[in-house]
Amino acid sequence: MGTTPDPSRSMLSEGAKPPSMEKHEFSVIGRPLPKIDAWAKVTGETKYADDLFLPRMAYGKILRSPHPHALIRRIDTTRARALPGVYAVITGWDLPRVKFGILPVSQDEEALCTEKVRMVGDAVAAVAAADEETAARACELIDVEYEPLASLMSIEESLGHPEVRIHEYGDGPNVHKNVSLQFGDVEAAFARADLVREDVFFFEGNTHLPMEQHAAVAAWGPDGKLTLWSSTQTPHYVHRLLAKILDVPAAHIRVIATAVGGAFGGKLDPFAHEIAACKLSQLTGRPVKIACTREEVFYIHRGRHPVLMWIKTGFTQDGGITGCHLKTWLDGGAYGSYGVASVFYTGVINPVTYKIPVYKFEGARIFTNKPPCGPKRGHGTPQPRFALECQIDKAAEQLGLDPAEMRKRILHEPFTKTANHLTVTTIGLGECIDKVVEASGWRRKWKGWCRPPALPAQPVLGEASEGAVTSAPSDKKRGIGIACSAYLTGAGTAIYWNSMPHSGVLLRADRGGGIAVLCGATDIGQGSDSILAYLPAEILGIDPKDIRVHAADTDLTPVDLGSYSSRVTLMCGTAAIQAAERLKGAIAEATGRKLGVAPQRLAFRDRKVGVPDDWDKAIPFAQAVELAESMHGVLAFAGSYAPPKRAGKYKGGGVGPSPCYSYSACVVDLTVDEESGEVELHDVWIAHDIGRALNPLLVEGQVEGSVYMGIGEALMEAQIFRKGLHKNPSMLEYKSPTTLETPEIHTILVETDDPEGPFGAKEAGQGPLLPVIPAIANAVYDAVGVRIDEIPIVPEKILKGLELRRQGKPPRVGPERIPLFTFKEPIVVESAFGQPAEAMAARPFADAPSSGDSR
Amino acid sequence: MKTRLSLTVNGETHEVLVPVHKTLLEVLREDLGLTGTKHGCELGECGTCTVLVEGEPVLSCLALPVEMEGRAITTVEGMAEGSTLHPLQQAFAELGAAQCGYCTPGILLTAQRLLEDNPVPTRTEIKEALAGNLCRCTGYTKILDAVELAALRMGRQPAAGR
Structure with missing residues (x-):
């Protein structure tokens, strides 16, 4: 059985620092510890939602619409109810007649549709039965009479048929949201430019594909109180919305997020199966479980929006950007979901990466009769990132500039504002570019823009992956590409307006030295439970193993808004630090009295509290806790976090602000087979500005996972529909990368110690996905001279581009036109580009004592 | 129609009375309470539900228990010996190879079989062995690293029977 460490041992036992540890040296932070839930x-x-089996539990199934757009004339559940083993059958008429949606501005969903279905897969009825098979059979016995309506399956169809209305609300027929923002005079900026490019790009929609299908168990007790265990990223929002949807006081509802088997944004809305399970439990007096099938998950979706983009950018001779104008059209699917935020996100993060002094953004989200899109890793930002980074590559070629060098020339200035009034703090992008250029051997591998089109076998350089080919057959062409990005570390505003904390932590000290951490944050695999152990452990000088984390239970834990927008480490981490500092203060006061020293002189480390110069007299942490409880009573302290209020003072200024932004740079080395059009990735180098890696192992894991997901989106993943039906709703047909398609990923972490982050940390879970997709597109161009302006880059498109090149036509494959569409009159605001950031903005609830010697 | 079966899982023999068409995956999870085996697709596409039957990886969502009588089934719950983790489990935990953890049981068992056949696999051989197991969190990097680490550790101290 190998010489493996015993998991019962201290996480820190090896190499524990002596008490003379220097200031600024950490005992937990920065160490590659296992996650606390790893064992x-x-x-x-680990119990996921579908692993819960409660006594007397019934099994539920949802009946879903086979029509993309239809009126419901009649639903008859008689035959289903008569089936032996069926406990209850419900339709939307059994639920309160309220519409809901995750965003207050888009209340357009029913858990079970009553009058109209808007997509294949819309839920219309639900059954609870003795077992799953009986429930499924009962669904088949529900008679639904539909009157099919004309269905709208694309942006063009929806805009071209205003007489067919998917919803009665919005900014025009089938237009969910129409946005227009202007920061400075873009036309004047284009007039100043040496080169102005207009390009059109398309990014096909794709889905999260978490390994765990959504599942929920509801138990409505005889006391009238409801408990829902669900595979959700946001128990708090589900809690709030259930109260509205079921018309039950929130005080009588408890939502517990079970371990989540992958989410990536796909478990952020309230879903029909959760609501139906609750209602069925109320009616049957039994716990009810509903576990979705894989096919259902493809329809539940809320994933990456298909986005058509037109982008016009002015460049100067030396690569500078004079101004940028972006238009986006999002295929939103059948419901609002997070769509209003999604539209804004296709525009507002763009100016964070590089200097864009003047910026105009117009965006529209269009309803179609397909599953609704929403947030997927990077929420609305990977699509325009692909567009802008490919356009910069094209401009670099026209200007004769090295695309890596060009990007370095246009880096944003730290601690300044963007054109659209976002405050940027630290920026590690320059170092990120240097690191990937160095590590990838960019300077040797990138052959310049004027390579002969059909170069013979290229020499392959040192860092190539194992089994490096020294010569390739002539139909295989090697290429290298670069791209960069920025991403927010937590949305600056909640999805419903309020002045309360975005994240709260309660810390309770046990006699005996153990600590319980209670927080609403939801661990979806990213490691938030572990962060909640590491940070208090660092501050209190104890081992993460001395801490138990209780998370994501609306009865017990203070609210954390949810695992989205890369907000969790920063927000719950900062709240945890505040709570730990308060506990530390109480312990120091009591210990100081005992030792006869000022509390400020005390250090906390190695499970001891004492004066560093007189460490022999230090007392065990557990004893210090007892002294403190004797002095103060029960030791329970709260920490709260809300982001600094920095929203731009214009309508729409609430989307985009973040305490700080992460940065990433990526280089991809690949081969394109000109015979088959297939792309083989060799290596991906990615450097990520993480602020500080609280645990480098977990950060690397987030970066690698992001790169992997970007690769899937770039080369194969796509949600495709025919007559409303998903063409590939299975894990075999929906292609995603296996071990064989995933190249070696070389992760480099760059630390900038951001003043806004806990111990300087920024996000890692989403940003590193962004540059991967355009880096692949740019590398494909480097390899075969074909521009694929449309994601995914499948072999057919590459072959088409090569054929165009052979015919002497422009070797470009992508959208040819944009819709006839009138955007709103823009909200015109002066560009804030280059203005200095305000002194670190005051945060609400930030009155904790300074972190003192723990920093 | 239900049938009575005798299944040997992780060295213990269980009598179960189950419908003949119920899959091994369902019987393990629902009748034997071994929820460590997960379902990802129910169609044999993702590798999540992998268990070992006589040491061979089998997709339990496609296997019928009636075929399993008298054959030794191993699930993730059977990997550790008492409270001592299998070196693969240890390495996966230490290196962060389990993020959401949902695909982990299937990957651990597939890797266990690989290391029994090939105690010193190359990275390419590990990739080939795990090509039928999808993971959406890790980008596979830490998983491959963990299998390599476990192989190294097991090679250093070959235990009886391995």
Whole structure:
């Protein structure tokens, strides 16, 4: 059985620092510790929602619409109810007649549709039965009479048929949201430019494909109180919305997020199966479980929006950007979901990466009769990132500039504002570019813009992956590409307006030295539970193992808004630090009295509290806790976090602000087979400005996962529909990368110690996906001289581009036109580009004592 | 129609009375309470539900228990010996190879079989062995690293029977 460390030992026992540890040296932060839930996950002990089996539990199934757009004339559940083993059958008429939606501005969903279905897969009825098979059979016995309506399956169809209305609300027929913002005079900026490019790009929609299908168990007790266990990223929002949807006081509802088996944004809305399970439990007096099938998950969706983009940018001779104008059209699907935020996100993060002094953004989200799109890793930003980074590559070619060098020339200035009034703090992008250029051997591998089109076998350089080919057959062409990005570390505003904390932590100290951490944050695999152990452990000088984390239970834990927008480490981390500092203060006061020293002189480390110069007299942490409880009573302290209020003072200024932004740079080395059009990735180098890596192992894991997901989106993943039906709703037909398609990923972490982050940390879970997709597109061009302006880059498109090149036509494959569409009159605001950031903005609830010697 | 079966899982023999068409995956999870085996697609596409039957990886969502009588089935719950984790489990935990953890049991068991056949696999051989197991969180990097680490550790101290 190998010489493996015993998991019962201290996480820190090896190499624990002596008490003379220098200031600024950390005992927990920065160490590659295992996650606190790692042991449960490798033994199969972790309980996901579908692993819950409660006594007397019934099994539910949802009946879903086979029509993309239809009126419901009649629903008859008689035959289903008569089936032996069926406990209850419900339709939307059994639920309160309220519409809901995750965003207050888009209340357009029903858990079970009553009058109209808007997509294949819309839920119309639900059954609870003794077992799943009986429930499924009962669904088949529900008679629904539909009157099919004309269905709208694309942006063009929806805009071209205003007489067919998917919803009665919005900014025009089938237009969910129409946005227009202007920061400075773009036309004047284009007039100043040496080169102005207009390009059109398309990014096909794709889905999260979490390994765990959504599942929920509801138990409505005889006391009238409801408990829902669900595979959700946001128990708080589900809690709030259930109260509205079921018309039950929130005080009588408890939502517990079970371990989540992957989410990536796909478990952020309230879903029909959760609501139906609750209602069925109320009616049957039994716990009810509904576990979605894989096919259902493809329809539940809320994933990446298909986005058509037109982008016009002015460049100067030396690569500078004079101004940028972006138009986006999002295929939103059948419901609002997070769509209003999604539209804004296709525009507002763009100016964070580079200097864009003048910026105009117009965006529209269009309803179609397909599953609704929403947030997927990067929420609305990977699509325009692809567009802008490919356009910059094209401009670099026209200007004769090295695309890596060009990007370095246009870096944003730290601690300044963007054109659209976003405050940027630290920026590690320059170092990120340097690191990937160096590590990838860019200067040797990139052959310049004027390579002969049909170069013979290229020499392959040192860092290539194993089994490096020294010569390739002539139909295989090697290429290298670069791209960069920025992403927010937590949305600056909640999805409903309020002045309360975005994240709260309660810390309770046990006699004996253990600490319980309670927080609403939801661990979806990213490691938030572990962060909640590491940070208090660092501050209190104890081992993360001395801490138990209780998370994501609306009865017990202070609210955390949810695992989205890369907000969790920064927000719950900062709240945890505040709570830990307060506890530390109480312990120091009591210990100081005992030792006869000022509390400020005390250090906390190695499970001891004492004066560093007189460490022999230090007392065990557990004893210090008892002294403190004797002095103060029960030791329970709260921490709260809300982001600094920095929203731009214009309508729409609430989307985009973030405490700080992460930066990434990526280089991809690949081969394109000119015979088959297939792309083979060799290596991906990615450097990520993480602020500070609280645990480098977890950060690397987030970066690698992001790169992987970007690769899937770039080369194969796509949600495709025919007559409303998903063409590939299975894990075999929906292609995603296996171990064989995933190249070696070389991750480099760059630390900038951001003043806004906990111990300087920024996000890692989403941003690193962004540059991967355009880096691949740019590398394909480098390899075969074909521009694929449309994601995914499948072999057919490359072959088409090569054929165009052979015919002497422009070797470009992508959208040819944009819709006839009138955007709103823009909200015109002066560009804030280059203005200095305000002194670190005051945060609400930030009155904690300074982190003192723990920093 | 239900049938009575005798299944040997992780060295213990269980009598179960189950419908003949119920899959091994369902019987393990619902009748034997071994929820460590997960379902990802129910169609044999993702590798999540992998268990070992006589040491061979089998997709339990496609296997019928009636075929399993008298054959030794191993699930993730059977990997550790008592409270001592299998070196693969240890390495996966230490290196962060389990993020959401949902695909982990299937990957661990597939890797266990690989290391039994090939105690010193190359990275390419590990990739080939795991090509039928999808993971959406890790980008596979830490998983490959963990299998390599476990192989290294197991090679250093070959235990009886491995």
